[in-house]
Amino acid sequence: MAKYSFEFKKQIAQEYLSGKGGYSFLAQKYAVGNKDKKMVCKWVKAYKEFGDEGLMRSRKKETYTFEFKLHVVELYISTEVSYQELALSVGINNPPLIAKWVNDFRIAGPDALRPKKKGRKKLLGLTDKEKNIPSALDSTAIDTNVEYVKQLEDELLKLRIENAYLKELRRLRLEDEARLREQQESSTASEETSN
Template sequence: MAKHSYETKKKVVLAYLSGEGGAGYIGEKYGVARAMVQKWVAAYKEFGDEGLRRSRKNETYTFKFKLHVVELYLTTEVSYQDLALSVGINNPPLITKWVNDFRIVGPDALRSKRKGRKKTVKKSNNSTPNEQSEKESVVTSIEHVKQLENELLKLKIENAYLKELRRLRLEEETLLKKQRELSTASEENSN
């Protein structure tokens, strides 16, 4: 994937916004894919110049925020790009990674991982590490149960919808069958 400079992105966006042509024309003129032009324009409209700059900072997001974003993606029919713009993230592939990790591992994949070596000196806390991990697992299991309940509800709704659709199709088929029988009977009577 080719990296484009901020200046190139800005030229392309300004050309598009000034009305020099559509995304396809501008893309051909500057040697950029049409979809990329649209992506840059959307990012520019949402974030201004910062939307076109490549972010060098490692932004960290909370577990709740990540889970919220993943649930938004899974429950709506919005693209990664549109979702990223709506929640203020200038990196749609990050949301893609969160969704894929969530689908493979579950909510635990969205938790931040500690970096570096494990500490060898124990801190004296009132709760032991086992108690802390039990608390975390209880919270995770509660979230997992809620997720499963939501999924079950969605499946029940989908199942009811499909049953109703099938019933309506069967009714329609019987009506068409009756109409055919009536038309063939009227043809026979006319002969």
């Protein structure tokens, strides 16, 4: 995939916003890569929402809270919006990040969205002999009540999201069945009138 400069993307977005052409026209005019008008559309939306920052490649590492990630994943699963639209609505300039969160959530549940500790555990003040022997105190020092409650909360949240998803799926299926019934009734009614 070709990388486009900030100035190039801004020029195209400004031309679109000033009415000098549509997505397809501008994509052809500037010979934008394989995705043609989708790429131009993405640039225009990002420019309208975030201004110049929407078109710049971000070099800073944004961190998001577990609650925010979970909220965004819930929004995606329970609504019929694209990653691009959802990213713009929640103020993220990186739609593939939302796709990653959703995939991680579907694979491993809410725990996949929790922040992970970086690096190795430090064993300060221990001799080489003590480092190799697992301590009985390590296994008992963990407060299982807090972990158990957290696990139950995660499970409850996962079940709520799954429930909302299944309700939406059921609603869509019922709509399809009703539409099919209407089509069958209209086709049988037209056959009766033709006979």
